[in-house]
Amino acid sequence: MEDFLFDGEERLLDLAREAAAMAYAPYSGVRVGAALEAEDGKVFTGCNVENASYGLSVCAERVAVFTAVANGVQTFRRLAVYSSTGKPLYPCGACLQVISEFSDDLELIICGAGGVYRRCVLSSLLPHPTRLEGAEERRYPNDR
Secondary structure, eight states: OOOSSSHHHHHHHHHHHHHHTBBBOTTTOEEEEEEEEEESSEEEEEBBBBEEEEEEEBOHHHHHHHHHHHTOOOEEEEEEEEEEESSSOOHHHHHHHHHHTTTTSOEEEEEEETEEEEEEEEHOOOSSSSOOTTTTOOTTOOOO
């Protein structure tokens, strides 16, 4: 693992850290923030929002993806995830599946409050995403 960040990664992690500060996490106490960089350089952030009915909680990564899509963006360069835990906290399976809808090779930079970070590619975490047969023919990113 490298002990330095590449161009733009530090800025992206800073935005993820700022997003984590906005998290609503009264049950787990873990604040998570995500910063999703689009191909055009725009960044969309999200934080985790917990609910007493745990299944209704939503992760920071999905909030960032949904915000980007709601703003008409569907092509992404990289995702930074910051958590208030001491070690990097990888995205859950649901988040990986949602992200894979838009990119199998998305770069991920994952960092915990202890300053340790990891860099990986989405396909290394989710090598076999769920795909519906014929879905590729029906996908038209940003085409309305």
